[in-house]
Amino acid sequence: MTDHVLIERPEAHPGVQVIRFNRPEKKNAITRDMYAKMTNALTVASTDPAVRATAFLGTDGCFSAGNDMADFLAFAMGGSMGMEVIEFLRALATATKPVVSGVDGLAIGIGTTIHLHCDLTIASERSVFKTPFVDLALVPEAASSLIAPRIMGHQRAFALLAAGEPLTAGEAVDAGLIWKIVDADAVERETLALAGRLAKKPPEALRIARDLVRGDRSEVLARIDEEAKHFAAQLKSAEARTAFEAFMRR
Template identity: 60%
Template sequence: MTDHILIERHGAVQIIRMNRSEKKNALTRAMYATMSAALTEGDADPSIRVHVFLGVPGAFSAGNDLTDFLAVATGAGGGNEVWDFLMALANSQKPIVSGVDGIAVGIGTTLNLHCDLTFATPRTVFRTPFVDLGLVPEAGSSLLAPQILGLQGAFALLGLGEGISAERAVRAGLIYDVVEEDGLEGAVLAAAEDIAAKPPEALKIARDLMRGPRDGLVARIREEAEHFRERLQSDEARAALVAFMNRKKAR
C-alpha cells in the first residue's frame, strides 16, 4: 500500500484517488500495485458496484514515473505491477467512472479509454508522448483510440503526440462531459451513485454487450507490452528519456 493512492468508499462507490501531487501524480510501481489490488478486490466485493478514478487539483496523472522507466531502460529490471494494473483495468467487471482535471499524460490519458464515463474540466489536456520518448502506445490504446477517434484522430494522439483539449475530446467521443473545476467531483460521484443504484445484473449484461469480448483487447495490451519492453531497452528510448530528464532538471 502507499499513501500516494487513497482508497475511499461512498456507499457502493469505490474511489481510487491518485495523491502524489508533488510529482503531478506520476505513477510508481507501488501506486500501480495499489490500484490493481483495489480494482481486483472491488470486483470481488458485491457491496461495491462502481469504481471511480480521481486525481488532485490540476493533475489527473503525468504518466509513468520516469525513474521507473529509466531503471528498466538501464537494465535494473522491473516487476509486473504495470501489467497487473492494465489487466485489472481491461477485465474490470464493474463500471468505471473517472474525473480528470488538468494534466493527463500517457496512462493519464489511456486509462480513460477503459472508463464507461469520463468527466473533465476545461483546463484538461489529454496527451500521449510515447513516440517522442522512443516508446509505443500502451494500455490497449492502439486498439481503442482508433475505434473512438478514427485512424487519423488516433494517429494525431498516439503518433504525433498532439494534445486534445477537453472540449475537443467530448466532441470526439473520447470523454462524456466537460464540467467546471469546482463541480468535477460532484458530477463524477453523482454519476457513479446513479450507476450504483441500477439493477446490477442487468447493468453488467448491458455493459458486457457494449464492450464485447475482452480477448482482443488483452491480446493487444500484451502485444504493446512486448514492444514497450523492447523499446525501453533501445538506444533511441534511453537517449530520449535521458534528454527529457535533463530538460526537467534544467528548469
C-alpha cells in the same frame, strides 16, 4: 504500500469505491507501488458485492502526469515495462463493474489512456490529454492502439498516439475519449454522483448491458500484451536511451 493512492468508500455514495491519485507534488506521477495498490483495489471491486462502481480521481489541476520517470527508469533499463503496470492494465481491462473517471487539468500518458477503459469520463474545460510515447522512443500502451482508432478514427488516434498532439477537453469530447465537460470545481462532485447513480442500478442488468457494449475483452488483452512486447524491445534501443537521457536533463 503508499498513501500516494487513496482508496475510499464515501458514505455519501454507497456502493462506490474511489481510487484517488494523491501525489500532487509530483503531478500524480505513478510509481510501481501505486500501480500495485490500484490493481488490488480493482480486484477487490470485482469480487466485493458492496462495491458496485469504481471512480478514478486526481487532484486539483492534475489527474496524472503518467509514469514516474525516475521509478520507471529504475527497471526500464532492463528492458521491461514492469509487471505492476501490466497487471494494472489487465485488471482495468477486465473490470466486471462500471468504472468512471473525473479529470481536472493534466492527463499525460497512462493519465490519458486509462480513460479508454472507463465507461464514462467527466473533465474540466482546462483538462489536456497527451500521450508522448513516441517522443520517448516508446509505443502506445493499455491497448490504446486498438481502442483509440475504433473510438476516434485513424487520424485523431494517430495524432494522439503517434504524433503526440494534445487534445483539449472539447476535442476529447468530440473524439469520444470523454463523456462531458463541467466546471473544474464540479468535476469530483459530478463524477461521484455519476458513480453513485450507477451503483444504484440493478447490478446484473447493468453487468450484462456493460458487457454487451464493451464486447469481448480477449482482443484488448491480446493487444495489451502485444504492445508490451514492442514497449520492452524499444526500452533496449539506443533511441530510447537517448530520449530518456534528454528527458532527465530537463
